[in-house]
Amino acid sequence: MKRIFSSLFIVAVLFVMVGFASNVNASTTTPKLFMDGKQIVSDVDPIIKQGTTLVPLAVLSSGLGYEVKWDNKAKQVTVLDQELTIKLAIGEKVGYVNDDSYELSQPPSLVKNRTMVPIRFVSEVLGLKVEWKQQTSEVLLTSPVKEPEPSPTPSPVQDATVSQVHLGEDGNLHIAYTGVLTEPKTMLLPASDTAPTRLVVDLNNTGYTYELANSFIKGQTEVTLNGYKDLSGYRFSQFSSNPLTARVVVLLNEQANYALVHSEGELIISFNGMITETPEPSDTPPATEEPLPGDNPSTPPSTTPDQTEDTKPIYHIVLDAGHGDSDPGAVNKTLGLREKDFNLSAVLKVKAELEKHPQIAVHLTRSDDTFLELSERVAFAEKLPGIGKKADLFISFHANSYKTSNINGTETYYTRENSKKLANTLHPYILGAVGLNDRGVRTASFKVIRETTMPAVLLEVGYLSNASDAKVLFNNDVQTKFAQELTKGIKKYLELE
Ligand SMILES: [Zn+2]
Structure with missing residues (x-):
């Protein structure tokens, strides 16, 4: 975002300054300075000089939070705000905003060894709204209306971390985790032409260890099993990143019996611990969800011997x-x-x-x-x-x-x-x-x-x-x-x- 200073702007500033200048009677009163409704107190009071309010430089830095530099040798003040640089010198009636010169109604001056700067000029260049309340002798500054920040999406909650998904020697699928596991959501998807019956287990607010997540291929790990009565494989993935959902899909054989058992640090998909066959070298290829190229047993090996x-x-x-x-x-x-x-x-x-x-x-x-x-x-x-x-x-x-x-x-x-x-x-x-x-x-x-x-x-x-x-x-x-x-x-x- 870049602010553009047109000659119209300068005219506007001068016009308001003229308004100040006409208020000669207020010169004896000490003006009070407010920023967004809060009074800014400084050890040296602001002064009004020929209708222009001058405030101690410290008000800009400690009071308003701008970055302010003071060059004692050149008696020069620099105020920085993002793309803006305002340069003012003691006694100089010309100020600079990003190297463009502007005439000031009153030059900055030294009062009781303090650098006093014209608050209206500086404030308006910085985009603050400036109001002058004559009766009470108050200068009201209002922060520029900021563009609303895009509301940040809440970062996902991670209550549990899966460290292992493995088929135990007991023939059950063990999902080992650390943290606190919320109640798993399960879905049983019926077999189709291309896929066997699938048990989908979703774990909310759950991620994976760095090692596991890092070994995913196209977002998942797939395990094919042979010779088991109840399952032909499983896969696991980070199904969703927000909300953080870990998904484990078990490929079930027909009429598989299973139960979800929750024990300390482990969610177990139990198949009654039944392993009916020892895995043997098999002539039938394992069931896959979709036939894949080069996966057909009748296709000769893809080699060029x-x-x-x-x-x-x-x-x-x-x-x-x-x-x-x-x-x-x-x-x-x-x-x-x-x-x-x-x-x-x-x-x-x-x-x-x-x-x-x-x-x-x-x-x-x-x-x-x-x-x-x-x-x-x-x-x-x-x-x-x-x-x-x-x-x-x-x-x-x-x-x-x-x-x-x-x-x-x-x-x-x-x-x-x-x-x-x-x-x-x-x-x-x-x-x-x-x-x-x-x-x-x-x-x-x-x-x-x-x-x-x-x-x-x-x-x-x-x-x-x-x-x-x-x-x-x-x-x-x-x-x-x-x-x-x-x-x-x-x-x-x-x-x-
Ligand atoms: Zn190794």
């Missing part, structure tokens, strides 16, 4: 052992186990197993205890050294960790839709090999599987922070079985014998 001499294609697979060297990844201090060692050991075993197949070529991002940046791992897969083209598949190996030891199990992650089928194919094989709790096929935005372009998955085979998981992960026989089963899964995905 090399051809061998007898025209059989060669598939280039990158196995990426997470972390390395000074970056140990997750650490179980009690057991003295480091994630980077599991990752490397698992990768070497999988490589040996995969290479038994003549159509598979394995490429390791690291084959010893060295460290690569995530971007280097992506670059490696996008342009294979010595091959010069991108890999057909990318698999990153990890073990997980959580701040509490009660979280355990196997998770398979993908980020891009073209990786979903790979994740869904491999996950049951991994579960079958390691036998840990099924935490599902999940979406999350991890750099190595986000920024690569071929089908890519990240395996969190188990939780190092859980002692039982940790022992399983570092068991040599389990690792061998894991390598064999994962190889079967990869061959199934590639439709290899």
Whole structure:
């Protein structure tokens, strides 16, 4: 906003000043100064000099709240207000407003060693309304009418923070939170042609931890489950930011029985704790809400393999052992186990197993205890050294960790839709090999599987922070079985014998 001073304005100021000047009789009275109805008291009284009221400079700063500078050498006063600069000098009848000169009815003057400034001129330039009440000798100043501020939208209330949404070993869905959870609102949506029955649970005034919210892809985390009687998966998102609403959607199987149980720090969607089947490598793809491109089992893998001499294609697979060297990844201090060692050991075993197949070529991002940046791992897969083209598949190996030891199990992650089928194919094989709790096929935005372009998955085979998981992960026989089963899964995905 810019104020424009027209010559009309100056005329108006002068006209009012003339009005003041005519009031000669009031010169003996001490004027009182009011700002928005409140009297401004100063140690030196305002004076009227030939009809012009002069007030101590301090009134402008401490009384009216303007920024005021006093240059003692030049005997000059500067009053600042947003885009406005008013310059007045002692004894000078010309004042300046943003370098435009104005004639003053009375120059500022020194009275009892105080700088006295003409209040009407300054006030009007600053946009204050000025009234002079002759009978009572009062100067009434009124603040400029400000444009109404847009009424601020009230910031959302956050009473609870979700820290975990996971399927427990009891087969129930646990929503762990901190804070105070308001009564959840639930909706049961019937199955349609494209979607199964869905249980929608809305938690009002509820957000997610930074870590959870940060791992959302397109605003949510999706978990696909296989082999459960009552549910085929779940997803969770920040459904609304104001009011703050966390939404958990459970994909229910037909005739699922469930109950909402609220316990200390956890909302549990209980399925009577029933797990009827152990997850097994399955020939049927998991039920998805909508058929997705590349998700049809009859579609051959979206790869551009090399051809061998007898025209059989060669598939280039990158196995990426997470972390390395000074970056140990997750650490179980009690057991003295480091994630980077599991990752490397698992990768070497999988490589040996995969290479038994003549159509598979394995490429390791690291084959010893060295460290690569995530971007280097992506670059490696996008342009294979010595091959010069991108890999057909990318698999990153990890073990997980959580701040509490009660979280355990196997998770398979993908980020891009073209990786979903790979994740869904491999996950049951991994579960079958390691036998840990099924935490599902999940979406999350991890750099190595986000920024690569071929089908890519990240395996969190188990939780190092859980002692039982940790022992399983570092068991040599389990690792061998894991390598064999994962190889079967990869061959199934590639439709290899
Ligand atoms: Zn890791």
